[in-house]
Amino acid sequence: MGRVMAAKGQISKFFVGALMLLLIIGLAGFGSSNFGGQTQSVGQVGDVEIDTNQYAQALNQELQALSAQTGQNISLAQAQQFGVDRVVLQRLISGAALENENNNLGLSIGDAEVQRQVLTSPNFQGLSGSFDRDAYEFTLERIGLTPEEYENSLRTGAAASILQIAVSSGIFAPVTYGDVLLKFIGERRNFSWLDITASTLSSPLAQASEPQLQSYFESNTEDFMLPAAKRLTYAWLSPEFVMDQIEVNEDSLRALYDERSAIYNLPERRLVERLVFATMAEAEAALADIRAGNTSFDDAVTARGLTLSDIDLGDVSQSDLDDAGEVVFALSEPGVTEPVETLLGPALIRVNAILSARSTPFEDARAELQDEFAADAARRLVADQIAEMDDLLAGGATLEELGAETDMQLGQVDWSEGQSDGITAYADFQDAARLVTIEDFPEILQLDDGSIFALRLNELIPERPDSFDNARDAVINAWNANALSEQLQADSAAILAQIENGASISSLGHAVTVQTHITRDAFIEGTPPGFLEQIFALEPGESLVSEGDGYTVIATLNQVLDSDPQNPDAQAIRDAINDGIRQGIGQDALDAFSSALQFEAGISLDQAAINAVHAQFTGGSSAPIQSSIPVGGLN
Structure with a gap:
């Protein structure tokens, strides 16, 4: 049937850029080796193979990006829960389909364009900022590529870009669609609103009695649960x-x-700034202008294309300034020195402050020195016992015996996430508590302040109800919040009823705010999330109650206004809308084209090779993981 645009696939519009980047900043471990044996590809689209190292690099890059976004190391198993491996493989399949079509059509770029891309890449620049052949070869060697392989990848990527542009360009958004969206976005509302808080209730909240608190606790035990915990013994x-x-x-x-x-x-010491000149004559002329009032030291710095931070030397002693030190320290008050010779050339030095010498006698420093010496000696004493404690544990000693026979102190804690008292405040203890299992034997571990510890998991404690006495403060807070919510709802309902019966919102004894010409994207301070969305759903004259955290807002819509015809940003907004629609349609066309290419060329995947790549991320310990991507025509 020719090149049909069929079912839509999943290809990133940034594929070409991603393909280049993964070649440059891919993983060091995977980039320099392959997966051995005869398995060199994880699949094939038409005549184009998807290399195993290419898949590994792309997968690793995605994991690194996710880890950077979340601030924690993301494992392959975690990423697979979100389908990351399938997204990466689908991206490579789509790229291979485009490459296969490029080969069929004979698309490519010339040597001059490849040379330009190589020479201008910041990844291959030396200290001078220009292309460095050694940096080029070293970078490629680190990721296991030869210059020929990399340059071929540039041709492939550029050709794919040409094909993508050819498919997705020349598409225009319907004019009326953009106008309708612009009208929707630009609509405005005039409305009045008031808020009710704990301080403006019709009657103050009553204090809960003991029976009320007890009854509330018993009726809402699920709100006062202790988290699942690990019962730990530690030394x-x-x-x-x-x-x-x-x-x-x-x-x-x-x-x-x-x-x-x-x-x-x-x-x-002195707080100084140093402004260097090319010649002594230039420095003398600048000083003359400063003293004559024709310019200032700050202006002289700016005229040199510098900032004060560029010339700031901080606080320095006389010896720090070499030959210029004598001139600088001869000043008895802040000011600018005569021109002086420095290691960088003639300079004007401005003294901003004079810091007197400071001497602390031994007797005055004794207490601080004693604390420091004792703390350091104590850390060494603890460190010297690590080997002995390890030997005791290896010989079968229990934590209880360590607590009884050594300087270690025995303790027990029901540990759960979020604790931060005593030993549980240490990040290293938290890590150990998080990882320990019933089968683990205690071992000596270190904390960042020089402490050592060992722990044992005695039992896993499931989530369970807290006691009333322990949860008392939380019960009081919850009861008060619930009572406030009920009173707010009752007062709001009464006010809303008055408004609906004809009363003006401004006549009800509450402070009223009048808002005019408010658009959908505005922010109204003091209103609950989603408030404006509720306002825009009203008809003129209608009112609403919107609940916030510890307060409610009552509002009446006064007027509906069309978008402002004089808005200077209207055309820019219309252009942005049309561009977004055009790009979206173009991407849909490209997705459909890619899906058609994949269906026509045929896809074959090597599940064993895919599992081999996954095993590299899991140390080979995980069971084979299916890619979940159908073969032969992706939908």
Whole structure:
């Protein structure tokens, strides 16, 4: 049937860019090796194969992007729950279909264009900012490509781009469609509204009695549940626990004081900025202009194309400034020096502040030094016991025995996510608690403050009801919130009834806000989410109640206005709407074209090869995972 536009597939409009990027910034581990044996592709579309390394790189890149977006490492198994592997494979299938069609049509680009793309790529630039042959070859070698392979991929990508543009360009959006959307977007509303809060209720909220709280708790136990937890026993040794064992002598403190001499004995310093000139004559002329009032030091900096942060040296001592130090420190108050020679050339140096020398005697620093010395010694004492504790555990000692026979302290906690008291405040303890299983044997682990610990999972505790005494504060808060919500609803219903019976919203004793010419995309501070959507659904004269968190809003629609014909942005909005429609139709056309190519060329997938790639991400321990992509004509 020729090249028909059939069922729509799933191809990203950014395929070509993604194809190039995955070749450059793909994973280091996968890029430099293949999957061995005879398996070199995960599938084929027509005569074009989808390389296993290409699939691995694209999959790894997607995982890295997801991890960056979420701020946590995303495993393949997690990504597969969202169908990421299928999206990646479908993207490569679509690309292969376009490449196959390119080959059939003989589309390509010339050597000059390939050369231009290589020479202008920032990935291959050296320190000078121009193309660096060594950087080019090194980058390609890291990802397992030869220059010939990479340049062929450029030809393939550019040819695919030509084909995509040919299919999706020349499409125009219906003019009336854009006008209708513009009218919808530009519609305006005039309305009046008031809010009711705890402070404006018709009557104050009554305080809950003990029986009321108890009854509320018993009727809503599902709202006061303790989370599922792990009952853990732990042995913990913190440097604080052995602080009393540390002996601090005078010689050690004085040695530490000498080591900290640069902290306790600071020389006189200056806050300075240095403006360098090409010649001494230029520096002298600039100083003359500053002293004559023709310009300022700041203006002289700007005239050189610099900012104050570019010339700021911070606080410096005289020795930091080499030969210029004597001139700078001769100033008795802030100001600009005579031109001086520096390592960078003639310069004007501005002194912004004079910082006096500061000396802290040993006796004044003793307490701080003693705390620092003791804390450091305690951390070393704890670290020295790690091997002994490991040996005890390896020999069969229990955590209870460690608590009884060593400096470690024994404890127990029902741990769940979100705890942050005692040892559970440490991120490393939380990680260990999260991963520990019943089968695990205790081992010595370290915390970031020098503490060590070992833990054991005794049992898994399911979610369960809290006790009334423990949940009392939460019960009071919930009861108050529920009582407030009920009173707000009752007061709002009474006010709404008055308005619907003919009363003006402004006559009901509440502060009323009048809004005019409000569009759908406006933001009205003090109103609940979705409030404007509710307003735009009203007819003139109708009113509504909108509930927020701890308050309600009552509003009456006064007038419906068409879009503003004088809006200077109207044409830009219309153009943006039409562009979006055109791009959407173009993408649909490209999707249909890609699906037709895939159906016509035929698709074959090697599930064993796909599973082999997946195993590289899971250490080979996972069961084979089906790709869930049909073969031979994707719909």
